[in-house]
Amino acid sequence: MATDQHLTEHTTAREELLKGHVLHVVRDTVRLPDGASATREYVLHPGAVAIVPLLDDGRIVLERQYRHPTRQVHVEIPAGKLDAGEGALACGQRELLEETGYVAREWAYAFTMYPTVAYSDEAIEIWFARGLEHRGARLDEGEFLDVIAATPEEFLGWVREGKVNDAKTLASALWIQNVLAGTWKLDWQAPPDQP
Incomplete structure (x- = not known):
């Protein structure tokens, strides 16, 4: 059975950018599938x-x-x-x-x-x-x-x-x-x- 490992990114660090009443924004540093690093900024949400x-x-x-x-x-x-x-x-x-x-x-x-x-x-x-x-x-x-x-x-x-x-x-x-x-x-x- 195939896996998605060739697509998956792994978080190596997190920085909090904003924590408001509704929005919680973070910047993750991730290791890409090829081993390189990148950053991902996004909103955390409780659902x-x-x-x-x-x-x-x-x-x-x-x-x-x-x-x-x-x-x-x-x-x-x-x-x-x-x-x-x-x-x-x-x-x-x-x-x-x-x-x-x-x-x-x-x-x-x-x-x-x-x-x-x-x-x-x-x-x-x-x-x-x-x-x-x-x-x-x-x-x-x-x-x-x-x-x-x-x-x-x-x-x-x-x-x-x-x-x-x-x-x-x-x-x-x-x-x-x-x-x-x-x-x-x-x-x-x-x-x-x-x-």
């Missing part, structure tokens, strides 16, 4: 969870949120950063309730994506949620967003038209399309507890 919430009528719960780095409002699936020691499902439950006001009766893990592999180690787990019950949003201080719902056809139309350009939401569109068509199956489970 995140994003949710595809499906209403009983088939619509998808989405958010419209202003993102300062791009200076625009984006249509996104709900998501949030993992807290220290928090599991992915617990994070998904917390973020779904905080941002949209919904809790879900069933959850299914879909996939993990790495949105910016060239300059961050961030991994986002994507989960589907169904059997939604609205209990009221609990937004974080300083967080402002609109919760909307779209049919799968509307949502996929927005993707095609370029109205959806957030990476995690675009990656999820492929899964939404295949799950709803019955082509890809999910392993639905009831969580042990709700937030």
Whole structure:
């Protein structure tokens, strides 16, 4: 069986460049596969969870949120950063309730994506949620967003038209399309507890 040793870099040193409230930037010195040295600057990230919430009528719960780095409002699936020691499902439950006001009766893990592999180690787990019950949003201080719902056809139309350009939401569109068509199956489970 083939290995990836001919491609793998090995870290020999690390320098911290910035440690902020959200960003932690480091510069690693690495030994390349040919024995030479190089540096790699990137962002360390604790990980995140994003949710595809499906209403009983088939619509998808989405958010419209202003993102300062791009200076625009984006249509996104709900998501949030993992807290220290928090599991992915617990994070998904917390973020779904905080941002949209919904809790879900069933959850299914879909996939993990790495949105910016060239300059961050961030991994986002994507989960589907169904059997939604609205209990009221609990937004974080300083967080402002609109919760909307779209049919799968509307949502996929927005993707095609370029109205959806957030990476995690675009990656999820492929899964939404295949799950709803019955082509890809999910392993639905009831969580042990709700937030």
